[in-house]
Amino acid sequence: MNAILEVRDLSKSFGGIKAVNGVSFDVAPGELKALIGPNGAGKSTCFNMLMGQLEPTSGTVRLQGEKITGLPPRKIWRRGVGRTFQITGTYQSMTVAENVQMALISHHRRLFSVLPYAHTLYRDEALALLDVVGMAEQADRACAILAYGDLKRLELAIALSHNPKLLLMDEPTAGMAPKERINLMQLTADIVRDRGISVLFTEHDMDVVFAHAHHIMVLNRGELIAEGTAAEVRENARVQEVYLGGGTLYAAETEDA
Amino acid sequence: MGLFVAQLLTGLANAAALFLVASGLSLIFGVTRIVNFAHGSLYMLGAYVGLTLMNHLPGHFGFWGSIVMAGLIVGLIGVVIEVCVLRPVYRAPELFQLVATFGVILVIQDLALMIWGAEDQLGPRAPGLRSVVRILGEPVPQYDLALIAITPFILFGLWWFIAKTRTGILVRAATQDREMVGALGVNQSWLFTGVFFLGSALAGLGGAIQLPKGGADLLMDLNIISAVFVVVVVGGMGSIPGAFIAAVLISVLNVFGVAYVPQSTLVLMYVVMAVVLMVKPYGLLGREEKAGEHGQVGEVERPIRPAGLVGRSLVVVLLAVLALVPFFASTFMQVLITDIVIFCLFAASLQFILSSGGLVSFGHAVFFGGGAYVSALLVTYSETPMEVAFLLAPLGAGLLALGIGWFCIRLSGVYFAMLTLAFSQLVWSLVFQWGSVTGGDDGLVNIWPSDWLSGTTAYYYFTLALGVGGILVLRHIIHSPFGYTLRATRDSARQAEATGIDVKKVQWLAFALAGAMAGLAGGLFVFSKGSIFPNELEIAKSFDALIVVFLGGVKTLSGGVVGAVFMESVKDWLTRLEYWRLILGLLIIAVVIIAPEGIVGSLRKFGERIGLVKEQESMQ
Numbered sequence: 001m002n003a004i005l006e007v008r009d010l011s012k013s014f015g016g017i018k019a020v021n022g023v024s025f026d027v028a029p030g031e032l033k034a035l036i037g038p039n040g041a042g043k044s045t046c047f048n049m050l051m052g053q054l055e056p057t058s059g060t061v062r063l064q065g066e067k068i069t070g071l072p073p074r075k076i077w078r079r080g081v082g083r084t085f086q087i088t089g090t091y092q093s094m095t096v097a098e099n100v101q102m103a104l105i106s107h108h109r110r111l112f113s114v115l116p117y118a119h120t121l122y123r124d125e126a127l128a129l130l131d132v133v134g135m136a137e138q139a140d141r142a143c144a145i146l147a148y149g150d151l152k153r154l155e156l157a158i159a160l161s162h163n164p165k166l167l168l169m170d171e172p173t174a175g176m177a178p179k180e181r182i183n184l185m186q187l188t189a190d191i192v193r194d195r196g197i198s199v200l201f202t203e204h205d206m207d208v209v210f211a212h213a214h215h216i217m218v219l220n221r222g223e224l225i226a227e228g229t230a231a232e233v234r235e236n237a238r239v240q241e242v243y244l245g246g247g248t249l250y251a252a253e254t255e256d257a
Numbered sequence: 258m259g260l261f262v263a264q265l266l267t268g269l270a271n272a273a274a275l276f277l278v279a280s281g282l283s284l285i286f287g288v289t290r291i292v293n294f295a296h297g298s299l300y301m302l303g304a305y306v307g308l309t310l311m312n313h314l315p316g317h318f319g320f321w322g323s324i325v326m327a328g329l330i331v332g333l334i335g336v337v338i339e340v341c342v343l344r345p346v347y348r349a350p351e352l353f354q355l356v357a358t359f360g361v362i363l364v365i366q367d368l369a370l371m372i373w374g375a376e377d378q379l380g381p382r383a384p385g386l387r388s389v390v391r392i393l394g395e396p397v398p399q400y401d402l403a404l405i406a407i408t409p410f411i412l413f414g415l416w417w418f419i420a421k422t423r424t425g426i427l428v429r430a431a432t433q434d435r436e437m438v439g440a441l442g443v444n445q446s447w448l449f450t451g452v453f454f455l456g457s458a459l460a461g462l463g464g465a466i467q468l469p470k471g472g473a474d475l476l477m478d479l480n481i482i483s484a485v486f487v488v489v490v491v492g493g494m495g496s497i498p499g500a501f502i503a504a505v506l507i508s509v510l511n512v513f514g515v516a517y518v519p520q521s522t523l524v525l526m527y528v529v530m531a532v533v534l535m536v537k538p539y540g541l542l543g544r545e546e547k548a549g550e551h552g553q554v555g556e557v558e559r560p561i562r563p564a565g566l567v568g569r570s571l572v573v574v575l576l577a578v579l580a581l582v583p584f585f586a587s588t589f590m591q592v593l594i595t596d597i598v599i600f601c602l603f604a605a606s607l608q609f610i611l612s613s614g615g616l617v618s619f620g621h622a623v624f625f626g627g628g629a630y631v632s633a634l635l636v637t638y639s640e641t642p643m644e645v646a647f648l649l650a651p652l653g654a655g656l657l658a659l660g661i662g663w664f665c666i667r668l669s670g671v672y673f674a675m676l677t678l679a680f681s682q683l684v685w686s687l688v689f690q691w692g693s694v695t696g697g698d699d700g701l702v703n704i705w706p707s708d709w710l711s712g713t714t715a716y717y718y719f720t721l722a723l724g725v726g727g728i729l730v731l732r733h734i735i736h737s738p739f740g741y742t743l744r745a746t747r748d749s750a751r752q753a754e755a756t757g758i759d760v761k762k763v764q765w766l767a768f769a770l771a772g773a774m775a776g777l778a779g780g781l782f783v784f785s786k787g788s789i790f791p792n793e794l795e796i797a798k799s800f801d802a803l804i805v806v807f808l809g810g811v812k813t814l815s816g817g818v819v820g821a822v823f824m825e826s827v828k829d830w831l832t833r834l835e836y837w838r839l840i841l842g843l844l845i846i847a848v849v850i851i852a853p854e855g856i857v858g859s860l861r862k863f864g865e866r867i868g869l870v871k872e873q874e875s876m877q
Contacts, residue, residue: 051755072754073754073755074754074755074756074757074758074759077755077756077757078757083755085751085752085755089749089751089752089755090748090749090752091744091745091748091749091752092558092748092749093558093559093560093561093744093747093748094560094741094744094745094748095560098560098741101741102741102742102745102756103756103757105738105741105742106742106756106757106758107757110738111738111739111742111757111758111763112738112739112742112766113737113738113739114733114734114737114738114739114740115737116737116738117563117736117737118736118737118738118740118741119562119736119741121738142559142560143560158752158756161756162756162757
């Protein structure tokens with residue numbers, strides 16, 4: 001099967017420091033892949049290059065065989081890549097539904113239209129998406145007053161609005177309570193399975209990673225040091241060495257903390 | 258050769274005062290992130306205070322002592338301004354701070370008028386430096402040479418203070434990261450006050466030191482401030498060496514400009530600035546500012562909805578009343594309402610880009626005046642029929658906005674504001690100095706509408722239709738997908754860019770639309786007055802619009818219109834008072850500090866409290 005995303009020899013240097021060094025990997029269709037690593041390993045740099053926020057020093061990124069390196073974020077989005085941020089970026093002065101409608105307006109290329117009222121456009125589609133993430137009852141609340149967990153779910157709905165082939169999620173559960181984390185990740189896993197979307201995500205919470213990722217990649221000092229299933233990565237001696245300082249890696253606990 | 262050297266020396270001498278004022282402004286901006294529009298006023302105060310002291314203190318010691326004391330006194334005045342006016346608004350968006358310092362300008366203008374009177378005053382000549390020196394046969398005043406000698410010492414002193422002293426290190430640290438400095442236990446308020454003292458003292462020093470060359474008058478505040486902005490922007494905001502280089506560059510250029518191209522001295526200065534900014538958007542020695550997610554300070558703007566049945570009915574009733582005005586009101590009343598409607602459209606166009614777009618334009622009058630001049634020039638030179646000339650006003654202004662916007666949109670925040678101001682000054686200086694085409698200060702006259710619109714009542718209806726129509730179109734666009742897209746780029750540029758929105762393009766088009774609407778207002782204006790003068794393009798005109806949007810309420814949709822109606826209605830009454838600037842200035846400062854929601858925002862809050870307006874869910 002052809003990969004959705006092919007990353008080859010991706011590197012980024014800041015001055016003399018190689019933040020990301022020769023990283024190559026594939027994301028297969030329908031795959032839920034995690035990119036983990038200690039602080040400063042280069043995860044966010046990697047992500048920002050994939051999404052066009054940063055220009056790579058060298059290397060290529062291909063989406064379904066087409067090169068997307070060097071394209072601005074908005075063009076990568078148009079080719080079917082959705083993104084959620086570590087720190088949520090929503091439109092504070094709009095309602096929950098309008099936030100999703102905004103992405104739909106962009107998807108349907110109506111951004112420069114001046115005749116219709118925006119709040120009536122694609123409202124049903126937006127409500128359907130909000131229903132998928134369990135936010136339909138809050139559709140008409142102001143985005144500025146949402147709880148953090150709800151903002152994260154809203155962001156997921158926005159990311160789904162243009163039927164992406166691939167979702168890039170940067171720390172999707174950061175800043176959430178343990179129970180909420182598991183719920184949000186379960187929700188994400190269900191949605192992408194139903195819709196056949198591939199997901200690449202970074203994550204700090206190992207419970208989340210080991211419970212949901214099909215494949216795990218470990219990044220350390222800008223280099224990929226291991227790739228495989230949860231069990232393989234857990235057993236990898238090098239991962240244990242650099243990532244955990246030689247300690248033991250406990251089996252993932254999925255019950256509520 | 259001799260003339261050349263003499264001119265070069267004059268330019269260097271002129272740079273002294275400019276550098277002092279600019280370095281003060283730059284220092285204050287670097288640390289507090291406040292662009293102190295009142296810096297020219299502090300310069301003016303320095304001149305007046307220095308003059309008063311010199312008249313009482315004789316001799317060498319009296320002269321130089323007066324200059325130093327003027328600096329110290331103005332520094333203390335700066336401290337009073339900082340503590341009373343700026344401390345309460347440090348956390349507010351930049352617009353609030355800028356408007357507050359503009360209030361200070363008005364207050365100081367009237368206070369200076371009260372104390373020193375309206376007449377221009379000549380400065381005394383420096384004791385012992387009254388004659389000229391012949392250099393290569395050309396006379397050069399001794400005082401000029403003294404200034405040239407003194408300026409490098411001041412630059413060196415400032416450099417030593419910033420690079421070598423402990424306080425200087427704190428100042429530099431605060432320039433880079435204010436919060437971190439605060440977290441390390443430095444008392445930020447006193448650091449800010451100290452920097453404000455120093456910056457103000459430099460401006461006062463600048464005012465006093467130029468006394469033998471320029472004297473003191475009530476116009477020097479606004480006269481120097483645009484040159485100072487050019488210097489600060491060209492040199493790089495927050496950079497003192499940059500301010501020095503730019504001050505020398507601009508002053509020397511000015512002197513040569515006066516000698517060789519006397520018709521375009523002002524234009525030359527702004528052209529230099531435009532060229533520098535095209536190559537280096539953050540100035541010669543400025544560092545790039547990462548425009549982060551600013552977010553919104555204070556209460557977040559609420560979700561918007563088109564007006565409901567009640568709102569629409571009210572608008573219809575209001576329009577009906579306005580339509581009936583000619584049947585019962587005097588001609589004077591019709592002219593007054595025509596003026597108000599035109600100003601409302603101008604304010605609404607600014608509010609569109611400022612509130613919905615989050616882009617604080619400081620030179621919006623350039624599109625108002627630009628539109629008016631397009632019509633006026635067409636009528637004057639090609640006898641274009643009024644209808645066509647009128648149509649070309651919004652088109653011309655829109656094109657001008659596309660051009661200016663192309664440069665300005667690349668920057669954001671304060672930098673955007675400064676650049677729009679600078680470009681509007683460029684156009685103003687062109688109009689002002691290109692007298693053979695634009696009439697210069699005498700303006701263009703005899704720009705009357707066609708016969709069918711020549712009556713007061715006919716033009717009243719014409720203005721009502723197009724003015725109110727323009728406002729309603731803008732309002733509708735805010736509720737359309739384009740308006741929402743614009744608000745999206747303001748709320749989170751990162752999210753907008755990551756969901757397919759070309760942020761800069763959206764902002765650029767919105768800027769052009771706002772410019773075209775201001776041009777429409779300008780077109781209505783020129784045919785209602787029959788004439789146009791360069792003051793319709795001035796900074797003051799841009800500020801008029803900013804102030805009414807601010808008074809009406811920035812985070813509302815109708816603030817601009819309400820503020821404009823309020824202002825135009827009271828202006829007639831207010832300007833009859835002798836010290837109206839003082840009252841207006843104090844009013845502006847009071848609004849900034851006490852009621853930053855403005856008229857509409859405050860009324861809405863009041864309505865919610867007494868239960869007239871449905872309350873929205875508040876922040877948790």
